[in-house]
Amino acid sequence: MTRFRLDLGYRGTDFHGWAKQPGLRTVQTAVESGLERITGTEVATVVAGRTDAGVHARRQVVHIDLSDAAIEKLIGQSNRSAEVALLSRLRGVLAAGEFHDIVVHAVAEVSEDFDARFSALWRSYQYRLADHRSFIDPLLTQVTPRHKGELDVEAMAEAASEVQGLHDFLPFCKPREGATTIRTLHELRVVRDQDAVITIDLRADAFCHHM
Structure with missing residues (x-):
């Protein structure tokens, strides 16, 4: 498994917070749905801090773990790195769908001991x-x-x-x-x-x- 850090921004007005809730529009649901579409598998997200309903974020940090198979599907026939492919494709799938109020600022491969929640200093x-x-x-x-x-x-x-x-x-x-x-x-x-x-x-x- 390879770990990636995602830096996100979102307008929280129309979201019921970060965390997944059945039948409600949440940021976590949107991001994980987008990741599943581009990798072909369910991807769990770990977030630095869960925001409440209506709260906006300029730089929310998330980490995910992707298998070799998921990375291979993500890259496809291109010669792009996994980081570039993940950034480009996740941006595209969010912007093209109903989640245009989320933006992916950056993607970086990180070590397996990086944790979006517990590595955060503030x-x-x-x-x-x-x-x-x-x-x-x-x-x-x-x-x-x-x-x-x-x-x-x-x-x-x-x-x-x-x-x-x-x-x-x-x-x-x-x-x-x-x-x-x-x-x-x-x-x-x-x-x-x-x-x-x-x-x-x-x-x-x-x-x-x-x-």
Whole structure:
């Protein structure tokens, strides 16, 4: 088996999250369906972090394992490398079907000890908020909810500083049996950009379920 790393981006608006759910449109279902079409076999994906319904991703990392037979079918009669063939064909099958809201940024062959979930050093999220001071780019209105009135960014930043570091984030999560809610929040930054839109950037070793 040969392991590959896939870097994906997707618009989460019309997806019910990453993880497969019967009868629902999910990113994992889309990617695994595309992989099966181009390799002729079922391919399981392992993801760095499962996103919830409606959440977008700029650089989601996934790893897959392909057999020699799957790679041979993938390459076909071309003289392309497995990486190039996988990138080109997966892009094509996603764009041509109903999953045009997923893009494959890059594909790389990796060692068998690489794990998209456990090799990740951190994950990051960004939230955008607007208030009466903000100008929202029309192309970004779907990802920038507006709050009536004015938000106090200094107070938000001060509160954010209190939760940085190593903490038990149980009040911020939907706990799962047997799973820890202790996380290290490396960064939680609250600023206004040039259009006075408030951006909240978070970076942590990992995030809890629905955190």
